[in-house]
Amino acid sequence: MSTVWEKLKELDAYPKPLEDFRIKTFQGGAVTILSTVIMLALFISELSDYLTPNLTEELFVDTSRSNKLRINLDIEFPKVACSYLSIDAMDSSGEQHSQIEHSIFKRRLDADGKPILGDAPVKTEVLGDSSIGKMPAGAAGAENTTTKDKDHHQDGEIKNVNDTALAKPQCGSCYGAETSHLKCCNTCEEVQEAYRLKGWAVKDLSLIEQCAGQAEEMKAIFNEGCQIYGYMEVNRVSGSFHIAPGKSFTLNHVHVHDVQPYSSSQFNMTHNIRSLTFGENIPGKTNPIDGMDGVATVESTMFQYYLKIVPFTYEKKKEIILSNQFSTTRHQKAVGSYSGESGMPGVFFQYEISPIMIKYSEKSKSFGHFAVSVCAIIGGVFTVAGLIDSTIYKWAKLFKKLELGKLG
Template sequence: MENILSLKGLSERIRSLDVYPKVLEDFRIKTFGGATVTIISGLIMSVLFISELNYYLTPELREELLVDVSRGDKLRINLDVVFPHISCHFLAIDAIDVSGEQHINIEHNVFKRRLSLKGEPIEKPEKDNTIGSSNRTNKELVKAVTERVTTTTLDPNRCESCYGAENERRKCCNSCDDVRMAYSEKGWGLNNLQDILQCKREGMSERLDNFDKEGCQVFGYVEVNRVGGNLHIAPGKSFTKHHIHVHDLSLNDFQRFNLTHKIRHLSFGRTVAGKTNPLDGTVQIAAEGSMMFQYYIKIVATVFAKADGQTLQTNQFAVTRHRKPIQDTLTESGMPGVFFIYEFGPVMVKYSEINRSFMHF
């Protein structure tokens, strides 16, 4: 009994500390305006609470500049470029860096998709790539099938003629490209492909006649040394002659090459959600015949350090565009094509996620 009385006395003493006056229920007046103010105040407090909670839960992003020491690594170049007026067969993808390393006629991890002039993918069975268009006459189809059978039954150990262009290194020319390379190494021109058995067998004349009747989508990725260099997509078979990188345009009137293109995507390194790439969606129209398009790219290494300890390494870049018409491929004015010329900045940008203090919340 004494314990109950002591607790009641303690409760009375605590209650006596309440300095706010209390109004009896009979004297209270409840109005619509007062209820409105209460509701609005409650909403404002809820919004402020949610806003502060979201601010507390969102890590702070802190930026730092560091010296880039990642020169020995590899660089991945992701690309997706559409050429609406040139056939895939006449486009070569090459990469050259300042150390002298060359990747010529890249096919690994880079794909070419044939497009119609309307930009729609041309999907045909593999056998149709040799036979050609379904609109051919019966006579043409029979001829194409005959040539295909002849090709598939050729002796793999054969040694066919280079038509006078043989040398110590190249004794045999078993394909049209072999003959073209042999002639290029000699500095000779190759004009009439119908006289070359290998070219006639592969239907090269038909390809030349139809090189601007299709489009091409080039997509995939290329891994290169992490040093300055250039990646280019250009018409003509590429090769090295006297330590110089050249493209064979002798079989075509290079002024007919329409290098209008759309860069659907170009990035360097890993893809990070929310990162923008300056060249995505770029469209360039070649209105003056054969054109050379150059994109000078400055790459800055970027590191994202997450609050949970994970690290993502990628790259950001800035770009300057340049274009010029090509009048003569025999001069030093350049060559038709799309060139991505890149170099690296000396600094690295590091973005670090930092959790906010609960005391601040």
């Protein structure tokens, strides 16, 4: 047995000198401390790299057209009250989306842009639910395809409240706009709806008895702001959505916004896009228009955002997240009869979905690769430190001999 141990000793590649023949120097201690710090720093760096997964990219044709597209938005309008803003969504053909699942709220803001205390956010509709199949003969249409702010009132003149009395308390007057389906107007909204069905515009709401209690609300239209936030899910096709003043509806298959009793030129659509994303939010993903301000230098400004959406999937371990990234281009212009440009004030987003999808996959590094790297760090630093220590020691001995005159 002792013979085996003796033969095993002969294979020792690391012979140990006797303690009496070991020389420890100040320079050697300094090199040891420095090399230890370097090894520790490199080890931490390698460990961090090992724990951070690699991200690979692949491109392929998007086949997920049957899925819904989730639009998350948070936009502030400091110059228009919530009661006079509406949001609409349409597909690429101009038809309004149907069966939209949404959860979009309006929060009133004061003149300083802060939420009004004691006023809870109100859930709002995404699509205008008023549709007009045919306009009465002789009634003028909207000024353009998206705005209706001129006076198209013909007969049924509104008289002063003092000269007009309700025939019956339970059946209010529609001021000449009665139809076979709408004979009584007991609220201000019903009067406005009756005039809208006739294709007329209301000149002065203060002359309508049912609207007498809304005087304060009308004064606040331009003294308040509005925050619109939430999400909506639309069909996964190219389309658009917009936020504009007035009540929206469809007139002879044309999308119209009724801003009566005001003019579209009175609305300042200055806004701040706090956030706009498509699909699930992914931590660390930046969006190109988050925090972007749109400032209307003149009244009746139309803001247009053209978005190119590229869908992608993010595979993290066994979890797959479907989301989107996008680029944007913005244009703005003054609209109205005085500018010669068609359109209406508002913020319009037109998006196009790319047929190509990007697949991001997280792949972790192997432990073997990590172990090899750690061994290389320790061995390499130890070897280089030994060479440096040996060189310093030899040069120190050489200078010492020179001082004593014993060289050569």
